[in-house]
Amino acid sequence: MAFLPIFLSCLLLSILSITNLSLISSMVAWLHIQKTQVKSYAIDWPNGPFHLEALPEHLWLDQGHTSNGVAGYGFFLGLVGLYVAWRQRKRQGRGASKTLLALVVLLSLAVVFTIAALAFVFTVAHDTKGQTIQSAIAKPGVKYPTHKWTPVTWYKAVLKLPLADDSVRSNIKSHVTNIEAWEYMLIPIFLTDLLALGIAVMAMMKQRKGQPSEISTEK
Numbered sequence: 611m612a613f614l615p616i617f618l619s620c621l622l623l624s625i626l627s628i629t630n631l632s633l634i635s636s637m638v639a640w641l642h643i644q645k646t647q648v649k650s651y652a653i654d655w656p657n658g659p660f661h662l663e664a665l666p667e668h669l670w671l672d673q674g675h676t677s678n679g680v681a682g683y684g685f686f687l688g689l690v691g692l693y694v695a696w697r698q699r700k701r702q703g704r705g706a707s708k709t710l711l712a713l714v715v716l717l718s719l720a721v722v723f724t725i726a727a728l729a730f731v732f733t734v735a736h737d738t739k740g741q742t743i744q745s746a747i748a749k750p751g752v753k754y755p756t757h758k759w760t761p762v763t764w765y766k767a768v769l770k771l772p773l774a775d776d777s778v779r780s781n782i783k784s785h786v787t788n789i790e791a792w793e794y795m796l797i798p799i800f801l802t803d804l805l806a807l808g809i810a811v812m813a814m815m816k817q818r819k820g821q822p823s824e825i826s827t828e829k
Contacts, residue, residue: 614695617696624685651774655745670760671761676731683723707817714810714811721803742770765785765786
């Protein structure tokens with residue numbers, strides 16, 4: 611019976627995707643707070659106290675937008691999958707379903723979209739890894755001008771500095787963990803895309819085997 615496997619895999623896809631949307635939204639809200647309210651961090655450098663701007667001049671956010679698109683697509687695709695699964699409950703012996711075929715196409719696109727996002731996110735992370743903030747370059751009241759940064763690489767570099775306030779350090783650590791979480795959440799989303807696609811393809815092949823030359827006109 612196609613109903614239960616499709617239903618469960620698409621339900622899992624929606625759950626993972628909405629979780630990732632929440633993590634990404636949390637990052638966006640936190641970055642906005644750093645920009646508009648916190649504005650700078652007090653640093654106890656050996657040559658004297660210094661206030662570092664909370665965000666650098668070149669902050670790369672495209673990977674966040676891409677991941678947000680993957681999560682949004684996955685969430686709504688999961689809902690579509692739940693509907694398609696519900697339609698499969700009483701289709702035994704009635705030929706291939708057009709709605710199931712549509713789900714296979716949409717899941718195929720999801721696999722391609724997600725693997726492209728994974729490649730992009732981790733390539734950007736690799737390209738910006740290990741960068742540091744230099745006291746000779748940083749200037750008060752001016753966004754740090756050197757390098758391109760992702761939120762993770764920037765705030766990991768900030769954590770290497772002698773921050774004056776331990777509560778600020780703790781807050782940054784917590785949000786760096788959250789940001790890394792949504793990046794790595796792309797992996798289970800991708801695997802769930804593959805799982806749901808495999809289940810949908812097998813269900814469609816089983817339906818076609820019963821009526822190989824006919825696609826049911828019922829949606």
